[in-house]
Amino acid sequence: MKSPIAASFRLLLRDWRGGELGVLFSALLLAVTVVVAISGFVNRLQFNLERESASFLAADLVVSSAKPVPLEWRAKVDTEGLQRGETITFSSMVISDNDEMFLASVKAVGGGYPLRGSLSVDVGSAQPSSRIPAPGGVFLAPRLVQQLRVAVGDAVYVGDATLTVTGTLLSEPDSTSGFFGYGPRLVMNSADLDATGIVQPGSRVTYRLLVAGSSNQLEAFRDWVDPQLTQGQRLLSVDESQPGIGATLERARGFLLLAGSLGVMLAAAAILVAARRFGERHTDQVAVMKSLGATKRTIQQLYALSLTWLGLLSIVLGSGIGWLAQSAMFNALADQLPGEINRIGVTPYLTGAVTALVCVGFFAWPPLARLGGVSPLRVIRRETTIANSTRALDLLLGAASLGLLMLWYSRDLQLTAALLGAVAITVGLGFFVAHGLLGGTRQIGSNAGSVWRLALAGMQRRGNSSAFQVVIFGIAIMLLLVLTAVRTSLLDQWRLQIPEGTPNHFVLNVSPSDEARLLTFFSEREIEVGELYPAARGRVMAVNGAPLPDRDSAEGGARQREANFTSTDTAPEGNEIVEGAWWRAGTDDALVSLEDGFAQDIGARVGDQLTIRIAADEFSVEVASIRKVNWESMQPNFFVIFPDQLLLKFPNMLFTSFYLEPDEKRRVGELLDVIPTLTIIELDVAIAEIKTIIDQVSQAIELVLIVILVAGALVLIAGVSASVDERLHESAILRALGAGRGTLLGAVAIEFAAMGSLAGVLAILGSEAAGWALQTQMLELDYQVQWVLWPMGIGLGAIIIGGLGTFACRRVVSAPPLKVLREL
Amino acid sequence: MIKTSQLSKRVSTAESELEILRGIELEIKQGETAAIVGASGSGKSTLLGLLAGLDTPSAGAILLDGTNIVNLDEDQRATLRSQKVGFVFQSFQLLPALTALENVMLPLELAGIAHAREKSEEFLSRVGLDERLHHYPRTLSGGEQQRVAIARAFASQPVILFADEPTGNLDTATGANVIELLFGLNEEEGTTLVLVTHDNSLADRCQRKFTMTAGQLEEAL
Incomplete structure (x- = not known):
């Protein structure tokens, strides 16, 4: 051979033209396309969702501080190349010219605010404005406008400053971050802050340094600033400030990575099937x-090189098609997703390329490498055997390489282990069960009619290859079942997280004397209101008599904590008692139940004695239980709960929650007219935003599921077509012998349907195992055996595989048998 | 040209060991034509496979153009085949993915012979297929396919040509046609020809004729 490279090109071209490469190339192309499309889509989706959820903070990262943020921190933000912004919030009475006054939550903003998300302000023009107020101007929340009875252009007084109302605040990105000030919002320019004279040493002010930029830069800044934080200073990121969103995003990311890994696995299965078929079809050619x-060396060199060209081609083409596909997927969601959609980065292409190389090297190459060992005697004696079946070592190497690939792709050991475990179960059980059952079916077959005998004899004669096919079908169906099941639990759980009618307003500071008026107000307007809980602000002073350091103390470790206390005699719904036990109703023992994080903070355990201070009173209680609280539930949750009898002795305010439809918003103002001393926390915007994000992620997941289903279908088609040649030949002989169309198609349909239902059984066993591992270990969802999937898996396996197989073999009954025989 | 001594081949089956060839002694000189005839299963195709170096014997020696091919490994035998041996098979063994021309070019390319295309075109023209250069095997008749196979066998100008039932898959008239071509080219090229056949009229055209009976070879004189 003069030039192996030129020769391999010729071989590839000739194989290509001769139609020999179709299945193998399609499978490789599919692998690269699926991986590029899904990982591109995941990257882009993640990027966009993080951006969107970052708008809850108006930044990617926030340093919150009770004192002004040190100058060198700001300098560090600038030198790291990050974007910087700042807000200063405090509560202040706001007064209007007509002598109305109201306690507002004032936020002074400057420069770059907001770094993420945007303001929406009604300034009287057709389009809402997104700019911050100019110096001298303020934006008021609608309720503040209503309470102060002012309009755009009127003056309001904040401290010593006179400011002009220049717009009505429709929405602000960081409305929910920290419920420091409970009043309606006033946004002013930080340039006017000094003029108000409010912010002085000792005043209760929250300074926030807003930071945004790339994740590397953020990581660097976080690492730098974290050790320097002192008491009263905190770092906030999306996950920490909004546990609901953080967990939702985490699960969505987990699901999408799972889907991507399944894509890789399905593609590898398709390549394995296709390469086997390619090898089988080339045995004669190599013998000649x-x-x-x-x-042997020439042959191996030729095939290695031409496989390399094929791999390169599929990387290039697959990357292109993958890009188009993720673009199309993204456009399908375009109206639900915010802008900035052009970032997919190089990672997806790199992932696609590595996938192609692994697939070529570990799945396509082994059967072709063995072509070198084909005996030339085969040209005289057709029956000369060749060692071309899939070997255990190849499968092990393949599984190991696939495992590493998935690990690299998902960076998740549990996920990889769960999927590989499920595949191992399917494969292991597969060959075992398939062999056994195939033998059993022969027994049945010999007593059955001729169509059945034909079908079952055929299946059994091709024992190993039938078992191999059953396993491949089983893996494909299993992966699809796993994905569908996980998706269903995920969506259900999200729907449960914020059900319709979740309270979106909280009412604090209800004095017992106002209780009746409050309830009348709601019942007259047919608004459903939640239970009234007593609430008292208090502080844990000591554990087992050892005083805790003051909260502003510089000492590390446990310290005093202030919290809202409540009392109830029934364990709150959605709380899980992890230690100790709930008290009996009506007890007058001095007991307390703590949230587990709170208990850790103060260093308390069940049985410890806590010293509690409410207002001026100090008393002692015993820790009766420690609870885990679901912070994602958007329900009122408490760190510290006492028995009813205990808290009744103290002066108590009550608190409750209610749900308002968006068009009922004016009720908030009406309620404050009736009982002006109430404090109302409005969570409606935040809840609506969380719902939007959940909806978007759900849709993305549905879309990805469809892509994977298509990939799975292609694997099934590859698997079916791999065995068609052999069946065609046999069917042509039978047809030449006078078998009717019905008999032949019947036999083919039965054979494939039997394999399909066997595959269905395997798939269900594997998917239950994987489902259990994934849902309980990785996605932290509850696991239930999906009994409904059992008949479905078996039935669908039979129908789909039977249908595909019959369809693929239809040629034999429409073409003259001589033609078919001659072509083989 | 080709010489065997005490050549035997045994294969193990599930029940017993089967002796297919027993102590074959054979010598064919350069330029001779030889036919091996015999009943089905008598071992004649096995002998052909051994002579051509496609398989290894259980015992004995095979000298092909002075080299004992029994001592060569598979790759060395392959190299020897690419340089010295040509084949014509009963089932033609054309590669379905390649055109007639490419099928003929293949052994030339494997042997690294220059001007593969021109040589192949010439030989296809000599077998009367200059109109069919770019046809795929499936669009050719059986006779045409075997003529492509003959062109392929002669194109690399081997010193020895093996033919395994070259007319076995063809009708009488087409078969006769192919035989004319085979012998005609053989004479022009001065190749040594060894063929295995059932066909007595074909065997009669050879200078020497051997009969295979139950693994033993006898020359019919």
Whole structure:
């Protein structure tokens, strides 16, 4: 051979033209396309969702501080190349010219605010404005406008400053971050802050340094600033400030990575099938070439090179198609997703390329490498056997390489282990069960009619290859079942997280004397209101008599904590008692139940004695239980709960929650007219935003599921077509012998349907195992055996595989048998 | 040209060991034509496979153009085949993915012979297929396919040509046609020809004729 490279090109071209490469190339192309499309889509989706959820903070990262943020921190933000912004919030009475006054939550903003998300302000023009107020101007929340009875252009007084109302605040990105000030919002320019004279040493002010930029830069800044934080200073990121969103995003990311890994696995299965078929079809060709004098080395070099070209081609083409596909997927969601959609980065292409190389090297190459060992004697004796079946070592190497690939792709050991475990179960059980059952079916077959005998004899004669196919079908169906099941639990759980009618307003500071008026107000307007809880602000002073350091103390470790206390005699719904036990109703023992994080903070355990201070009173209680609280539930949750009898002795305010439809918003103002001393926390915007994000993620997941389903279908088609040649030949002979169309198609349909239902059984076993591992270990969802999937898996396996197989073999009954025989 | 001594081949089956060839002694000189005839299963195709170096014997020696091919490994035998041996098979063994021309070019390319295309075109023209250069095997008749196979066998100008039932898959008239071509080219090229056949009229055209009976070879004189 003069030039192996030129020769391999010729071989590839000739194989290509001769239609020999179709299945193998399609499978490789599919692998690269699926991986590029899904990982591109995931990257882009993640980027966009993080951006969107970052708008809850108006930044990617926030340093919150009770004192002004040190100058060198700001300098560090600038030198790291990050974007910087600042807000200063405090509560202040706001007064209007007509002598109305109201306690507002004032936020002074400057420069770059907001770094993420945007303001929406009604300034009287057709389009809402997104700019911050100019110096001298303020934006008021609608309720503040209503309470102060002012309009755009009127003056309001904040401290010593006179400011002009220049717009009505429709929404602000960081409305929910920290419920420091409970009043309606006033946004002013930080340039006017000094003029108010409010912010002085000792005043209760929250300074926030807003930071945004790339994740590397953020990580660097976080690492730098974290050790320097002192008491009263905190770092906030999306996950920490909004546990609901953080967990939702985490699960969505987990699901999408799972889907991507399944894509890789399905593609590998398709390639394995296709390469086997390619190898089988090339056995004769290699035998002829060897009889003509090609050495083993020549053959291996030729196929290795031409496989390399094929791999490169599929990387290039697959990357292109993958890009188009993720673009199309993204456009399908375009109206639900915010802008900035052009970032997919190089990672998806790199992932696609590595996937192609692993697939070529570990799945396509082994059967072709063995072509070198084909005996040239095959040109004289057809039956000369060749060692071309899939070997255990290849499968092990393949599984190991696939495991590493998935690990690299998902960076998640549990996920990889769960999927590989499920595949191992399917494969292991597969060959075992398939062999056994195939034998059993032969027993049945010999007593059955001729169509059945034909079908079952055929299946059994091709024992190993039938078992191999059953396993491949099983894996494909299993992966699809896993994905569908996980998706269903995920969506259900999200729907439960914020059900319709979740309270979106909280009412604090209800004095017992106002209780009746409050309830009348709601019942007259047919607004459903939640239970009234007593609430008292208090502080844990000591544990087992050892005083805790003051909260502003510089000492590390446990310290005093202030919290809202409540009392109830029934354990709150959605709380899980992890230690100790709930008290009996009506007890007058001095007990307390703590949230587990709170208990850790103060260093308390069940049985410890806590010293509690409410207002001026101090008393002692015993820790009766420690609870885990679901912070994602958007329900009122408490760190510290006492028995009813205990808290009744103290002066108590009550608190409750209610749900308002968006068009009922004016009720908030009406309620404050009736009982002006109430404090109302409005969570409606935040809840609506969380719902939007959940909706978007759900849709993205549905879309990805469809892509994977298509990939799975292609694997099934590859698997079916791999065995068609052999069946065609046999069917042509039978047809030549006079078998009717019905008999032949019937036999083919039965054979494939039987394999399909066997595959269905395997798939269900594997998917239950994987489902259990994934849902309980990775996605932290509850696991239930999906009994409904059992008949479905078996039935669908039979129908789909039977249908595909019959469809693929239809050619034999429409073409003259001589033609079919001659072509083979 | 080709010489065997005490050549035997045994294969193990599930029940027993089967002796297919027993102590074959054979010598064919350069330029001779030889036919091996015999009943089905008598071992004649096995002998052909051994002579051509496609398989290894259980015992004995095979000298092909002075080299004992029994001592060569598979790759060395392949190299020897690419340089010295040509084949014509009963089932033609054309590669379905390649055109007639490419099928003929293949052994030339494998042997690294220059001007593969021109040589192949010439030989296809000599077998009367200059109109069919770019046809795929499936669009050719059986006779045409075997003529492509003959062109392929001669194109690399081997010193020895093996033919395994070259007319076995063809009707009488087409078969006769192919035989004319085979012998005609053989004479022009001065190749040594060894063929295995059932066909007595074909065997009669050879200078020497051997009969295979139950693994033993006898020359019919």
